[in-house]
Amino acid sequence: MRNRQATQLMFELSRPGRQAARLPECDVPGSSTEDLIPSEYLAEAPPALPELAEPDVVRHFTNLSTLNMSVDTHFYPLGSCTMKYNPKRNERIAGMDGMAHLHPYQPDETVQGMLKLLYELQSDLAEISGLPVVSLQPAAGAQGELCALMVAAAYFRSIGERRTKVLSPDSAHGTNPASARMVGFETLTIKSTDEGYVDMQDLESKLDDEVAVFMITNPSTLGLFDQQVNEIAEKVHARGGLIYLDGANMNAILGITRPGDFGADMMHYNPHKTFSGPHGGGGPGAGPICVGAKLAPFLPSPMVAQSEDGYFLDYDRPQSIGRVRSFFGNVGVLVRAYAYIRSHGPDGLREVSENAVLNANYLRSRVKHFLPVPHGESCMHEFVATATDLKKDRQVTAMDIAKRLLDYGFHAPTVYFPLTVPECLMIEPTETESKESMDAFAETLFRVTEEPADLLHEAPHTTTVSRPDEVRAARQPIMKWSATTGEG
Amino acid sequence: MAYLFNTPDEQREMLQAIGIESIEQLFETIPADIRLSSDLNIPAAMGELELTQHMSGLAAENADARSLTCFLGAGSYDHFIPAVVDAISSRGEFYTSYTPYQPEVSQGNLQAMFEYQTLICQLTGMDVSNASLYDGGSSAAEAAMMSISVTRRSKKIVVPETLHPEYRAILETYLLNLGTQIETVSCPQGVLDVAALEAVIDRDTACVLIQYPNFFGQIERVSEIAEVVHGAGALLVAAIDPISMGLLQRPGDLGVDIVVAEGQALGNPMSYGGPYLGIMACREKFVRRLPGRIAGQTVDRRGKRCWVLTLQTREQHIRRDKATSNICTNQGLFALRASIYLAAIGPQGLQSVADLSLKKAHYAAEQLTDSDRFERRFSGPFFKEFVIRDRQNQVEPLLREMSESGFLAGIALARWYPELEDCFLVAVTEKRTRNEIDRWSALMTGTVQLEAASHA
Numbered sequence: 011m012r013n014r015q016a017t018q019l020m021f022e023l024s025r026p027g028r029q030a031a032r033l034p035e036c037d038v039p040g041s042s043t044e045d046l047i048p049s050e051y052l053a054e055a056p057p058a059l060p061e062l063a064e065p066d067v068v069r070h071f072t073n074l075s076t077l078n079m080s081v082d083t084h085f086y087p088l089g090s091c092t093m094k095y096n097p098k099r100n101e102r103i104a105g106m107d108g109m110a111h112l113h114p115y116q117p118d119e120t121v122q123g124m125l126k127l128l129y130e131l132q133s134d135l136a137e138i139s140g141l142p143v144v145s146l147q148p149a150a151g152a153q154g155e156l157c158a159l160m161v162a163a164a165y166f167r168s169i170g171e172r173r174t175k176v177l178s179p180d181s182a183h184g185t186n187p188a189s190a191r192m193v194g195f196e197t198l199t200i201k202s203t204d205e206g207y208v209d210m211q212d213l214e215s216k217l218d219d220e221v222a223v224f225m226i227t228n229p230s231t232l233g234l235f236d237q238q239v240n241e242i243a244e245k246v247h248a249r250g251g252l253i254y255l256d257g258a259n260m261n262a263i264l265g266i267t268r269p270g271d272f273g274a275d276m277m278h279y280n281p282h283k284t285f286s287g288p289h290g291g292g293g294p295g296a297g298p299i300c301v302g303a304k305l306a307p308f309l310p311s312p313m314v315a316q317s318e319d320g321y322f323l324d325y326d327r328p329q330s331i332g333r334v335r336s337f338f339g340n341v342g343v344l345v346r347a348y349a350y351i352r353s354h355g356p357d358g359l360r361e362v363s364e365n366a367v368l369n370a371n372y373l374r375s376r377v378k379h380f381l382p383v384p385h386g387e388s389c390m391h392e393f394v395a396t397a398t399d400l401k402k403d404r405q406v407t408a409m410d411i412a413k414r415l416l417d418y419g420f421h422a423p424t425v426y427f428p429l430t431v432p433e434c435l436m437i438e439p440t441e442t443e444s445k446e447s448m449d450a451f452a453e454t455l456f457r458v459t460e461e462p463a464d465l466l467h468e469a470p471h472t473t474t475v476s477r478p479d480e481v482r483a484a485r486q487p488i489m490k491w492s493a494t495t496g497e498g
Numbered sequence: 499m500a501y502l503f504n505t506p507d508e509q510r511e512m513l514q515a516i517g518i519e520s521i522e523q524l525f526e527t528i529p530a531d532i533r534l535s536s537d538l539n540i541p542a543a544m545g546e547l548e549l550t551q552h553m554s555g556l557a558a559e560n561a562d563a564r565s566l567t568c569f570l571g572a573g574s575y576d577h578f579i580p581a582v583v584d585a586i587s588s589r590g591e592f593y594t595s596y597t598p599y600q601p602e603v604s605q606g607n608l609q610a611m612f613e614y615q616t617l618i619c620q621l622t623g624m625d626v627s628n629a630s631l632y633d634g635g636s637s638a639a640e641a642a643m644m645s646i647s648v649t650r651r652s653k654k655i656v657v658p659e660t661l662h663p664e665y666r667a668i669l670e671t672y673l674l675n676l677g678t679q680i681e682t683v684s685c686p687q688g689v690l691d692v693a694a695l696e697a698v699i700d701r702d703t704a705c706v707l708i709q710y711p712n713f714f715g716q717i718e719r720v721s722e723i724a725e726v727v728h729g730a731g732a733l734l735v736a737a738i739d740p741i742s743m744g745l746l747q748r749p750g751d752l753g754v755d756i757v758v759a760e761g762q763a764l765g766n767p768m769s770y771g772g773p774y775l776g777i778m779a780c781r782e783k784f785v786r787r788l789p790g791r792i793a794g795q796t797v798d799r800r801g802k803r804c805w806v807l808t809l810q811t812r813e814q815h816i817r818r819d820k821a822t823s824n825i826c827t828n829q830g831l832f833a834l835r836a837s838i839y840l841a842a843i844g845p846q847g848l849q850s851v852a853d854l855s856l857k858k859a860h861y862a863a864e865q866l867t868d869s870d871r872f873e874r875r876f877s878g879p880f881f882k883e884f885v886i887r888d889r890q891n892q893v894e895p896l897l898r899e900m901s902e903s904g905f906l907a908g909i910a911l912a913r914w915y916p917e918l919e920d921c922f923l924v925a926v927t928e929k930r931t932r933n934e935i936d937r938w939s940a941l942m943t944g945t946v947q948l949e950a951a952s953h954a
Contacts, residue, residue, distance in 0.1 A: 017605070017803070020613050020841050030842035031580040033850035037932040038861035043745065043853055046860050047879045051717050053747045056849040057620045059840055067582050067841045071834075075591035077606035082590030088599070095501050096594050099546050104769075105584075108557025113570040114771030115909050117901055120566065123559025124770055134540050149632035149772065152814070152824045163675050188814035188824035192643070194675040197819040235527045265538045266525055272532045282827070286501075290831030291607040292597040292791065293630070294773030310671070325913075332671035336573055336635030336664045336760065337771025349553060353500075355543030364521045365502050365509075371524055372512040388516075388524060412600065422600050427815070444503035445512060468799065473602040475804040483796035483808040487785070489626050490616040491795075 017077075017474070020070055021491045024060035030067050077474060078291070079421045085447045087373075089392045089424035089436025090183070090231060092261045092283035094366075097353070100286070100346040109345055114337040118322045124341070125321030129314040131298075131348045138351075138359070139257075139277055140270025141300035145309040146339045151258060153334055154278030154297025155189040155225070157310060160331045161276065161301060162223050162252050163193055164308040168329065171250065173222035179208055181232060181428040186225045186256060195222060202430050206232040206385035208242060217249055227256040228272070229263065229390040231428040231436070233370065243273020252276065252305075260284040261440070262367055262391035265360030269300075276301040285347035296343040310334055365441035366391040369448060373439050376452035380459050384431060392438035394431050397459075401433050404463045408433040413477070414458045414469035420451055500546070561901075563768065567934045568906045569862075571883045571925020572713065573634060573662055574771065575763045577741065577851065578929050580842045583765040587835045597791070597827065601806045607830065608805035611793035614837045621743045621840070622757045623750020624779035628790035630833040631776030631825060634737060634760025638665045638707060639672040640778065640789050640823055641735045641756045645705030646678060647787050647822070649733060653702040654679040656732075658690035660712035663914035665737060669707070678704070688716045688876025688885065696726050705733040705756075710749060711742055714923065715859070715883030716876055724753030740764050740777065740836075742881050744845075744852025756780045765839025766832055775832035786812060789823030854928035855882035862926045862935045869943035875921050883925045885911065891920040896942070905938050 043052070062070070079086065086093035104110065112121055132144040148154040159176065166173050176190035179200045187197040198216050201209040208226070217224075224246045229235045236242070243253050255269040255277035261284050269277045281287055282295035289295075301309060311330040312323035323338070354362060367390055374383055374393040381395040400406040412422035412435065424436040439448055458466070470476050504512070513519065525533065544552060568576040587593065591606065598604030598611075611629040618627035631637045638661075646652050655673070657666055659682060669680055681698050683690060690708060699706065706727045711717050720736065727734040733755040741763045749757045761775035762768065780788055786809065794808030814821040843851065859882040866872045866886060875885040886908065888896060893910045900907035908922035915921070926935070940946040 017609065019609070019616075020837075021616065029844045029846050030582065031578075031844075031847050033578075033847060033854060033928060036854055036857050038858050038935065040857055040861050040864070043856065046856060047717070047745070047881075051746055051879060053743075053745065053751075056744050056845040056852075057623075057748065059617060059620055059843075059845045059848060061844045061846075062841050064580075064582060064842065067838065068586065070841070071586040071610070071838060072589065074606035074609055075586070075589045077604075077609070078591045078595045079600070079603040080591045081594035083594075084603075086596075088596060091596055093594075093596060097501060099550065101588065101593075103550070103553045105767075106553065106557045107562045107564045108560040109553075109562075110767040110769050111562040111564055111576075112560055112770040113563060113568055113576070113768050113906060114574050115570050115572060116561070116566075116770075116906055117898065120561040120901055120906075121770065123556035126559065127556050137539050149636065150825070150827045152826045153632060153636065156824055160671060160675065183826075184814035184816070184818045184821065185824050185826050187819035188817075188821045191819045191821075192672075192824055194677070237527060237529055240529065240532065263528070265534060267528050267532050267534060271534070288594050289596040289827075290593050290829075291595045291604075291610075291834065292830030293827040294632075294775075294829045294832060295827045296773075331674075333664060333667040334636060334639075334671055335633050335668065335772075336662070336774075337633075339771065340632075340773040341770040342767075342773050349549060351540060352544050352552065353546070353549050356537040356540050358543045359538060359540075361502065364524075365504050367524045368504065368509060368512055368521055371516050375516045386527075388527065390527075413602065416600060416603050421603060424599070442501045442503070445508050470602050474605060475602055475798040475800075475802055477799040478601050478804045478806045479796045479798065480806050480808070483794040483806050484811075487792075487808055488795035489612075489785070489792055489808070490619045491612070492616075 019491050020062060021060045023062060023066055023070060026061055028061040028063045030062055030064035084419060084421050085443060085451055086421040087423050087437045087439050088421060089438040090258060092438060092440055094286055094440040095442035096286050096288035100349040103349050104342045104345045122320050125314050127348050128344065129316060129321050131344055132314060134351050135279060135298055135300055138264060139300040140268030141277060141302055143303065143306035143309065144298055144300045145313060146298045146344055147310045147334060148297035148299060149335050149340050150295040151278050151280040151297045152185040152189060154299045155185055156192055157334045158254055158276045158278060158299045159189055159193040159223060161305050161308040164331050165305050166222055173220050175221045176223045176225060177216060177221055178225040181230055181430045182225060182227055183256060183258060206234050207236045208238060210238060217245060219249055221249060221251045223252045223254050225254040225256060227258060229259040232385045232394050233389040233392040234386045235390055239272045259391060262363055264363040265356055266363055276305060281343055281347035285350040287343060287346060294340050294343055296340040362441050369439040369441060369443055373437060373448045373452060377455060380456050392436060394434050394436045396431055397433040400459060406463050406466050408435050410466035410469060411435065411458055414466050416470040417472045418454045420454060566904055566906045567938065569924050569926060569938060570906045570909055572909050572923055573760050574768045575925060575927055576768065576929055577763050577927045579765050582842050583835050583838045586838050587831060592834060593831050598807060605804060608793050610834050610837055612795060612805050614833045615793060617837055617840045618777055618779050621740055622779050623748030624757050625782035626785045627779035628788050628792050630829045631778050631790050632829060633772060633774045633776045634758060635665045635668040637758035637776030637778050638737050639668050641758050642669055642673065642705060642707060644756060644787050644789065645733045645735060648784055649704045651702055651704040652678055654681055655704050656681045656683060656699055656706045658683045658708060659685040660690055660714060661707060661709045662713045688714045689718055689878060690723060692722050692726055695723060699726060699730045699732060701730060703730055703732040705735050707735040709737045711739055711881040714876060714885045715880040717879045717881060720749065720752040720754065741852055741855065744848035745856060761836050764836035766835050773829060773832055775829035775836060787822055790825050790828055851928050855926060858930050858935060859884060859926035862924065862939065865935060865939035866942055871943060882927065883923060885921050885923055887921050893920060893922050897922065900941060903941055907938060907942060
């Protein structure tokens with residue numbers, strides 16, 4: 011039974027004098043606080059945080075958790091996000107004392123197990139990508155993109171070339187152009203053909219000696235493998251540019267094909283997706299990048315290296331771009347990725363992709379009859395369906411369908427992305443979903459498309475809230491609680 | 499595979515429904531010449547038991563902060579984590595969900611984000627917080643870029659040497675391609691000298707980025723710095739230690755425009771450097787330049803209070819190359835952990851953690867500097883970290899011997915500050931007991947023989 015009082019804010023539960031965690035008495039002799047720090051530096055009182063007893067804290071957050079859909083509780087076919095099952099063992103492993111309680115500046119000789127793990131992860135990621143050199147530093151996929159573009163900029167500086175442009179397809183994730191801008195590049199968009207592939211004519215018209223990087227997502231956000239990828243790489247390379255592969259969709263091709271073998275010069279992984287992260291309600295992720303040999307000197311520092319004396323953090327990398335974040339990286343996420351790769355091995359990883367693609371195609375074969383899939387005859391790990399007919403005939407939108415699915419206990423697919431397909435639903439079942447749950451989802455989806463428009467416009471009907479007013483949230487932003495705004 | 503469902507029979511049924519014969523056919527859209535013809539060269543699969551043994555073996559090759567006594571800091575601290583933090587954040591409904599794109603089925607995460615934002619505002623005295631960035635260092639870089647955007651000054655920013663050297667390295671990496679100069683003010687006294695700042699700041703300066711307490715643990719004179727910075731029309735960004743807010747004046751009360759912080763200390767394990775969380779908060783008037791997710795309060799169609807992601811027109815998935823930042827996934831779970839920590843510890847608890855850390859750090863510094871060998875490198879007030887000078891200039895061997903004797907005794911500063919090659923940085927949290935501090939200082943000062951020294 012859901013606790014209906016769960017939606018009070020912790021600040022509304024606060025009562026003066028309550029405190030969950032108790033600290034010990036001070037066991038060292040010495041002066042009073044005021045003798046140690048001049049009073050001009052001291053606050054008159056500690057911050058006005060809420061005051062709660064431990065059972066308050068536990069009940070509050072536990073009840074809040076029940077207001078979320080999650081992979082552990084629901085089918086979560088959120089396209090482009092690879093919401094696969096997160097193995098419980100890997101959580102335990104990342105929490106082991108010898109993993110979780112290491113300080114980032116411990117001497118290398120005291121963390122040989124960790125350095126060995128990270129070194130082997132570098133090798134595994136290189137092997138899976140076909141790109142030989144790996145930096146584990148970036149904190150998320152978007153930071154991986156940013157970091158790789160900085161590496162590209164450093165590379166071109168080193169060979170005395172000034173290149174100012176980055177190209178990405180119109181179907182790309184928003185992070186691609188946003189990352190390029192943060193590195194000072196001009197961004198140009200390449201059109202897709204009606205079939206959903208890179209428009210070669212448009213590419214050629216924009217490809218010149220000022221293009222530094224073409225960022226491609228392959229398989230694409232439409233769930234299609236662009237067969238022109240070799241040709242694209244040849245053309246970009248012929249003009250001296252580099253190919254960046256957005257590795258968001260690696261779940262489709264593990265052990266089947268490798269970006270390094272189809273022309274990519276650099277790429278990032280999203281280990282929280284491909285290697286079962288988990289997603290943490292919006293992070294943490296990680297964004298390791300892999301590059302070809304000529305770009306390796308520019309990767310961030312440090313990297314894990316091996317010598318006769320063991321593993322060490324190598325800072326002696328004079329051409330490195332430096333750093334994009336503090337300390338080594340999102341190690342906790344990387345430990346889980348390592349555990350995931352070890353528990354699968356080469357056959358297991360290939361089976362992951364085979365079943366991810368099989369599941370997506372199976373679901374596609376059931377859905378396409380009532381929600382057209384405009385692109386491709388088959389798909390990779392996900393597919394993009396469209397509700398344009400429903401909208402035209404009955405004013406039912408992709409959003410209506412998404413919201414109504416929530417009533418039936420399914421998380422909605424990604425909607426309105428990619429931007430190239432109107433009224434779209436992007437569906438990614440992943441390999442850790444059963445045929446039964448996909449059948450149930452497909453049947454429900456069909457039922458939803460048959461329901462009265464009025465019912466759908468007001469969906470969801472069974473959730474604790476329905477259709478929050480987002481315009482109001484943006485026009486009169488309330489971004490924190492205060493005693494006066496507390497009542498809604 | 500343990501996590502897959504499909505049996506061979508089911509695979510056949512599914513292939514039949516698709517209308518093909520084999521799984522291989524699904525991959526025919528990938529040109530044959532780029533398909534792998536052999537297996538990936540990675541180790542064979544391990545079952546759960548084997549994996550657990552393998553990982554335990556790797557973990558055993560690490561000496562963790564439970565087996566070594568930790569006096570290391572510099573942005574990552576061995577603070578106490580109440581059990582409620584792990585207990586709640588390990589609920590699958592939190593850690594296996596994602597960014598709340600569907601608010602109706604993400605109210606738990608959204609409300610937690612809204613609460614986190616409120617807690618960060620309470621902690622820092624700022625008006626608005628986002629729902630977290632990656633870590634302290636990249637948050638500092640985001641703050642610099644935000645300052646450039648707010649002030650429309652892209653020529654330079656100013657940082658003192660007392661800002662974490664890794665933060666300065668990150669700023670260099672981020673700003674290099676944008677043509678923004680970073681002017682570094684030297685700080686021979688271990689704090690930023692206001693006159694030295696006045697000499698370099700000018701009308702081209704977008705921001706001054708200080709650390710409070712600074713990298714050496716010293717407390718900067720924030721109000722005076724703010725006056726100079728604002729006099730030049732620039733913004734003041736402060737990277738803070740959130741634990742210090744239990745005692746020190748809040749940056750929001752001292753004229754700071756943007757606060758960033760490494761949030762690790764708020765209930766997150768050190769994990770060899772990450773994942774942590776980047777805290778970022780600012781004045782209300784800058785909110786539309788703030789990067790990252792923000793949860794906002796609204797009402798649903800029935801008028802019920804609820805929460806959504808808001809001001810999304812700042813973000814990459816809407817604005818693409820015009821976005822305030824490229825950030826997408828942030829550190830949701832670690833922001834949640836910080837919220838649980840702050841909720842559990844409360845105002846009195848935070849004050850206790852800060853006060854215990856302060857007193858133990860001062861006790862430790864006194865014990866060590868009682869000996870002729872050590873002195874504090876800088877005078878002036880400090881919080882929980884301090885710089886010690888070894889008059890014998892034997893920092894590396896000393897720290898190595900200490901680690902062999904069971905202590906992570908301090909961080910040598912030579913790699914960042916050549917002029918401090920005889921110095922190291924010590925951090926003391928509330929977790930260090932008097933016994934540990936006494937033994938640490940006795941070993942360091944030589945009143946007790948170092949174990950490693952005996953076989954030298």
